[in-house]
Amino acid sequence: MEFVEENDKKRDADEEISIERLTIYRILDLYNLINKETQFNKGVFAEDSGASERTVRRDIKCLNDYFKRNYENKGSIGVYREINYCRKDNVYKVNLRGDCDFSESDIYAFTKVIIQSRAFTSKEIRRILSILASQVKDASVIKEIIEKEELYYVEPQHKKDIIDLLWIMRKSIERCKQVEFDYTRADGKKKRHVVNPIAIVFNEYYFYIVSEIEKGSSKIEIPFRVDRIKNYKETNKNSTYPYGRFEEEKYRKKVQFMYTGDFKTIEFEFFGDSIEAVLDRLPTAEIIEKTDKCYKARAEIYGEGVKRWILSQKEFLKVTKPQEYVEEIKETIRRMYDLYNV
Structure with a gap:
């Protein structure tokens, strides 16, 4: 009885090793294929290897992970391969990616930033996005994404090509x-x-x-x-x-919202949840104290633009210095109150 169980265990182990070897052989076959060809049909490869198309998809992901890992381990220098599906031709294509090449993810990120900036007219946006899409070898997927983004684009009110x-x-x-x-x-x-x-x-x-x-x-x-x-x-x-x-960097840190005004240093208390958002909005700001109730901070600004932003923070931000700026904000709030006190 024990002898039979031992044989069963050995047979199971041999089958497990055999499956593992088949997986390795199949991935090696796939690797050899892409070394010879720049594109292949997943269904044909699955049929030839005796595996399902789902299994082949996993093999492709495995190879892509390997290529990426090997590239990153070398300090992200040089060129690495990536296997991508081309919907138009219904095949997988082997693309070479280097340090200066755009990937689909790069183009997608650029598209989102450009679209959400709303800096250009619809005509200019179409031209820019068309140029971006042309930078990837397989533009079918990214073209579909861009078309959806472009469909809902709202151009600036001035409608001027710049x-x-x-x-x-x-x-x-x-x-x-x-x-x-x-x-x-x-x-x-x-x-x-x-x-x-x-x-x-x-x-x-x-x-x-x-x-x-x-x-x-x-x-x-x-x-x-x-x-x-x-x-x-x-x-x-x-x-x-x-x-x-x-020095643009220093200028941008002090001139928020591109409104002019007198240069000054202010101090304020912030009672909200995200002090990080405040520090991002006011690049010159620095935290000078943290209490149980609020953050106390100091920032160098040009007054008018930042004043408008401060008022948008409602009860979550209070300016404490200098006193003349505090009085200026108080006067603005009084005028705002008078608009509703009718």
């Missing part, structure tokens, strides 16, 4: 040329400006050209929304602002 104008502005900055243009403010007032262009930045749906203008005996930096600019052209004069001196 991509070519951005490039012209960049050249003016690089050549250190003074420029002039007609500008329409948010309140509808129009004015001709002559400025020293400094840099182009993007913030909250819009592109801005940061420019230096003379105000009395001093010079100040003001952001102009690109879509509100007309009749842009270079003058015969050179810009007095040296090319390359502008």
Whole structure:
């Protein structure tokens, strides 16, 4: 009896080894196939190997995991292979991916960012997304994703193509040329400006050209929304602002929402759940104390834009310093209250 049980165990072990070997042989066959061919039919391979198509899918995933792991273990340098399904041709294709190649996941991420920025007109978006889709060898899947994203895209209200104008502005900055243009403010007032262009930045749906203008005996930096600019052209004069001196990173940290105003350092208390969101919104902010009730923080800002954001935080944020800024916010709140106290 014991002898029979031992034989059964040995037979089961041999069968398990045999199944494991068949799996290894099948994966090796698949590996040899993609070394010879750039594409293959999953159904044909399954039939030839005596496995189900579901099993072959697992084998493909196994190889893709191996290629990726081997690539990452080498410090993500060089080129690695990836087996992807092409719905159009109903075959699996072997794509080479390198450090400078776009994958479908890369294109998808870029598409989401560009779409949600809402910075461009529908015509410009179609062109940009078409260029992105052309960067992957098998564009069938990503094209379908892009078409869905594009279908629900809401273009900005100004409906002005700005991509070519951005490039012209960049050249003016690089050549250190003074420029002039007609500008329409948010309140509808129009004015001709002559400025020293400094840099182009993007913030909250819009592109801005940061420019230096003379105000009395001093010079100040003001952001102009690109879509509100007309009749842009270079003058015969050179810009007095040296090319390359502008530090965009420091500027963006202090100028939130692209509103002008006096530069100041404020302190505030935050009572909400996510202090991380506040620190992301105000890059110059730093926590100076944490209590049981709130976070206390300090930030360098230009007043008007941040004031509008502060008021949107309702009862979860309270400015404590400087006192004149506190009074300015109080006065704004009083005017807001009067709108509803009718």
